Amino acid sequence: MHLQQPNHICVRSNRDRIVRGLCSVAAVILLVGCSTRMIEKKAVELDAVKLDVLGVRLFLYPGVYPPDMSSVFLLKNVEINYGDEVLDLGTGTGIQAIFAARRARRVVATDIDPLAVENARDNVAYHGLEGKIEVRQGDLFEPISPDERFDVIIFSPCFPREVPEDTNEILNGTFTDRCWDVTLRFFSGAEGHLKEGGRIFYLMGFEANMPHVRRIIAENELRIKDSSAVLLDEVMYAVFELTPLRAGD
Numbered sequence: 001m002h003l004q005q006p007n008h009i010c011v012r013s014n015r016d017r018i019v020r021g022l023c024s025v026a027a028v029i030l031l032v033g034c035s036t037r038m039i040e041k042k043a044v045e046l047d048a049v050k051l052d053v054l055g056v057r058l059f060l061y062p063g064v065y066p067p068d069m070s071s072v073f074l075l076k077n078v079e080i081n082y083g084d085e086v087l088d089l090g091t092g093t094g095i096q097a098i099f100a101a102r103r104a105r106r107v108v109a110t111d112i113d114p115l116a117v118e119n120a121r122d123n124v125a126y127h128g129l130e131g132k133i134e135v136r137q138g139d140l141f142e143p144i145s146p147d148e149r150f151d152v153i154i155f156s157p158c159f160p161r162e163v164p165e166d167t168n169e170i171l172n173g174t175f176t177d178r179c180w181d182v183t184l185r186f187f188s189g190a191e192g193h194l195k196e197g198g199r200i201f202y203l204m205g206f207e208a209n210m211p212h213v214r215r216i217i218a219e220n221e222l223r224i225k226d227s228s229a230v231l232l233d234e235v236m237y238a239v240f241e242l243t244p245l246r247a248g249d
């Protein structure tokens with residue numbers, strides 16, 4: 001009798017554990033189901049556009065940058081290793097962050113636009129990824145703490161439409177343009193948030209911008225490890241994979 005009791009207890013506690021586990025899984029499915037329906041309802045109220053990007057459902061709220069062919073080109077050129085910590089700057093709908101989360105251990109996604117932040121948060125919740133992706137609001141690295149570092153930083157800023165003759169005009173601030181300003185500030189801050197061996201994936205549009213971008217990259221002591229370019233509707237886009245220049249490189 002005494003000998004049998006522990007077996008009984010053992011069988012019951014194993015069964016309890018399984019039941020408790022199944023209940024937790026059911027609760028999570030229920031919660032995800034609820035938030036999915038709430039977001040679908042909100043999307044209808046906001047007159048959001050329902051998108052299918054490479055088989056992934058994304059809602060696009062009015063006023064937020066729409067994922068376009070250049071977003072997909074960037075998506076296809078970003079390489080994430082299993083376990084990477086990723087920073088997706090200027091996330092828009094959250095597209096890059098959501099795809100990065102397939103392999104990444106943790107993703108921080110930011111945007112300066114509060115509407116984009118809300119849109120990205122809802123898309124993240126729709127896919128049940130709140131445990132992996134954190135969406136923060138702010139200008140470039142402002143919402144990132146000074147000691148926070150990442151294996152990968154992804155950024156596609158707005159593309160400057162005005163181009164000076166000489167890159168020095170951008171570098172010394174005599175040629176003022178919001179998109180060049182964001183690009184300059186991005187490159188001066190990026191290395192400080194990269195881990196050893198970290199990579200930057202940066203997308204730029206328009207052929208005329210490329211020589212200036214290459215010079216700005218070099219001025220910030222970054223090395224172009226790889227680059228891919230494409231013509232989409234007769235506009236050139238290039239993704240640069242960058243790593244910090246080390247002494248001796």
Ligand SMILES: C[S@@+](CC[C@H](N)C(=O)[O-])C[C@H]1O[C@@H](n2cnc3c(N)ncnc32)[C@H](O)[C@@H]1O
Binds near residue numbers: 092
């Ligand atoms: C060209 S869209 C790219 C959106 C998205 N990453 C994609 O691949 O479709 C640029 C995004 O960067 C955001 N942005 C612009 N300036 C920013 C800044 N200074 N800091 C953070 N985000 C910024 C914009 O609000 C916009 O959502």
